[in-house]
Structures are given as structure tokens and as C-alpha cells.
Amino acid sequence: MTNLLIDPILYTLYEDDILAIEQRNSHTIKTIFVPEPGERLSPDILEQIDIATPPNPDYERAAVRRFYGSALRAPNLKWIHLPHAGIDDPVFGDLLKKGVRLTNASGAMAEPIASTAIAALLYFSRGFPRWVRSQKSHMWDQYPFQELPKDIRQQRILIFGLGAIGSEIARLSEALGFQVTGVRRSARRTEDSIEQLITPDQVKDILTEMDWLIVSSPLTETTYNFFSDELLDLLPSNAGVINIARGEIIDEESLISRLSDGRLSYAYLDVFEKEPLSEESLLWDLENVIISPHDSGATSAVDERLKGYFLRNLEFWIKGEPLENEVFER
Numbered sequence: 001m002t003n004l005l006i007d008p009i010l011y012t013l014y015e016d017d018i019l020a021i022e023q024r025n026s027h028t029i030k031t032i033f034v035p036e037p038g039e040r041l042s043p044d045i046l047e048q049i050d051i052a053t054p055p056n057p058d059y060e061r062a063a064v065r066r067f068y069g070s071a072l073r074a075p076n077l078k079w080i081h082l083p084h085a086g087i088d089d090p091v092f093g094d095l096l097k098k099g100v101r102l103t104n105a106s107g108a109m110a111e112p113i114a115s116t117a118i119a120a121l122l123y124f125s126r127g128f129p130r131w132v133r134s135q136k137s138h139m140w141d142q143y144p145f146q147e148l149p150k151d152i153r154q155q156r157i158l159i160f161g162l163g164a165i166g167s168e169i170a171r172l173s174e175a176l177g178f179q180v181t182g183v184r185r186s187a188r189r190t191e192d193s194i195e196q197l198i199t200p201d202q203v204k205d206i207l208t209e210m211d212w213l214i215v216s217s218p219l220t221e222t223t224y225n226f227f228s229d230e231l232l233d234l235l236p237s238n239a240g241v242i243n244i245a246r247g248e249i250i251d252e253e254s255l256i257s258r259l260s261d262g263r264l265s266y267a268y269l270d271v272f273e274k275e276p277l278s279e280e281s282l283l284w285d286l287e288n289v290i291i292s293p294h295d296s297g298a299t300s301a302v303d304e305r306l307k308g309y310f311l312r313n314l315e316f317w318i319k320g321e322p323l324e325n326e327v328f329e330r
Contacts, residue, residue, distance in 0.1 A: 001028040002318060005052035005070060007063050008033045013303050017311050027318045034067045041070050049074040051317060053081040053310050079317060081310045087327055088219040088246065102327040105309040107164035109297035114168035116296040117214060117244050120268030124240050125155060153177040158210045161217025161245060169214055170194050181206060207234035212242065219246035229254050240266035244296045247272035256282050259289060270296040
């Protein structure tokens with residue numbers, strides 16, 4: 001028998017599939033529900049928990065806090081499946097040190113997040129800001145010949161991080177005609193949709209040639225504040241920045257300064273150093289910036305995209321087979 005800690009709302013979405021896994025494997029999966037607000041699981045129940053999966057933190061934050069309040073006190077917990085890719089929170093390092101195995105849903109939201117990034121990329125690169133301003137002013141204002149938007153096939157993109165999301169952005173960008181350079185430590189793969197691959201150490205040598213910087217890497221000790229004054233100053237003044245990864249990878253004050261004074265032209269930002277973004281932030285009022293509230297992966301199919309990762313691994317766990325997307329270090 002396997003004892004699963006799960007949110008009751010999440011269980012209603014997975015119930016039929018969990019029952020089917022039980023039947024296929026002749027194995028009982030006992031559910032232990034995350035406690036309601038103001039309640040706590042007893043030590044006896046906590047000792048029973050073998051595996052766990054939290055609710056989606058983007059939509060059930062209060063339940064997530066209660067989940068980890070129980071999971072961190074479960075002495076026999078062996079595996080947690082995360083419904084997201086990011087593992088930069090210190091709690092995951094603590095769990096790994098305790099010997100808890102972690103798997104995540106890396107790749108589940110790659111398509112919607114990449115589509116959002118491409119939408120912002122096209123909005124700016126095809127000149128929509130000028131048309132929007134003209135529409136608001138009721139002006140029929142075509143681009144003068146000398147100010148026509150740069151052709152997409154002449155624009156170069158640097159994608160910092162070629163995981164599932166960055167690779168999908170690269171695939172879509174290349175299909176549209178952009179010239180794509182990817183940044184990754186590991187070697188080039190046959191499926192990479194890029195013209196060239198460089199390492200993080202080579203970024204400073206190529207930024208002056210880029211029209212776009214797209215950040216899609218995990219937040220780690222080496223990527224924290226990777227793009228500060230020195231590197232941002234290397235981007236041309238007509239360049240744009242897109243960040244759908246983690247706000248702390250770019251020095252936010254440095255970015256705001258350059259977007260305000262024209263040293264950078266555009267930005268689409270889904271993530272920020274501190275979230276929610278302060279109402280006092282200058283970013284809200286910059287006309288050359290689009291903001292989304294860490295919501296670039298919003299889609300009505302979010303539950304369908306996420307649950308397959310957990311259910312496959314649940315069956316692998318019961319069978320004693322290797323788990324997909326296992327994380328071995330934070």
C-alpha cells in the first residue's frame with residue numbers, strides 16, 4: 001500500500017486515473033488529504049505518508065502552504081512530485097538533504113509560455129506599439145520609409161537557457177525566420193532549432209549583435225543577477241528583453257533605468273525580483289514595457305497538461321521503475 005498526501009480538490013481531478021492505476025497494478029493507494037485551514041495532521045497520520053504532490057502554486061497558494069506544513073513534518077516521506085519546473089525555493093534543497101526524491105513537471109507548460117513570449121516578440125518586432133499609439137490618437141499614421149520595422153529575417157535572438165521552454169521558443173522563432181542563438185552548457189543536440197550554440201561565458205562576446213534577449217533559464221547561484229549593468233550595457237539601444245524565467249536573473253533596477261532612458265527599447269516581463277510587483281514600481285507606467293503577473297503559462301488546459309506527469313510517475317513508483325524528470329540537486 002502507498003499513502004499519498006494530496007489536496008482534496010486536486011484529488012477530484014485525478015481520482016479516476018488513480019483508481020485505474022490501482023486496478024492495473026493490484027496496489028492500494030490510500031489518500032491523506034492536506035488539512036483544512038486552522039487544522040493539522042496528527043503525528044500518527046504524518047508517519048503514514050509515503051509520497052505527496054502539492055496543488056499548483058499559481059492558483060492554490062494557501063493550500064500549498066498547508067501542504068508543505070504537513071510534508072516537511074512527515075518523517076517517512078520518500079517522494080514529492082512538483083506541478084511546476086522551478087526548484088529555486090530553499091524548501092526543495094531541504095527536502096533533498098532529507099533524502100526525499102523530487103520530480104517536477106518540466107516541459108508541461110512549455111508550449112503556452114513559449115507562445116506568450118512569441119506573441120510579445122511579434123508585438124514589438126512588427127511595430128505594433130506605434131500603431132496602438134496612432135489608434136488611440138485617431139491618426140492614420142503609416143510608417144515612414146526611413147522608420148520601417150526591421151525585417152524579422154534580419155533580427156537576431158539570444159535565448160538564455162535551452163530547457164523545455166527555451167527550446168520551444170527557439171523552435172517557434174526559427175520557424176518565423178528569426179536568427180536564433182542559444183545559450184546552454186551542454187553540447188548541441190540534433191533537435192536544437194538554433195543557428196549557433198554558445199556557453200554562458202560567451203554571452204558577453206555576442207550581446208552587441210543581438211536584437212532580442214530572451215531569458216528562459218532556471219534561477220541558480222550562477223544565473224542570479226547574471227544580467228546586470230555590464231552585460232545590459234552591451235545590448236544595442238534598439239534591442240528588447242523578454243523574461244519568462246525568474247526576475248532575479250536580471251538586475252531589475254538596471255533594466256528599469258535602461259528602458260526609461262532609451263538605452264533599451266522594449267521589454268516583456270512576466271517575472272520580477274519581488275512578486276507581486278509593487279504598485280510603486282516604475283515598470284507599470286513605461287509605455288515600452290508589457291507586464292504580465294507571472295501568468296505567461298495561463299491556459300484552460302493547465303490541469304490536463306500537469307496531471308500526466310504525476311500519473312505516469314505514480315505508476316512508475318508503484319512498479320519500482322525509474323521516475324521521469326527526477327531532480328537531483330537544487
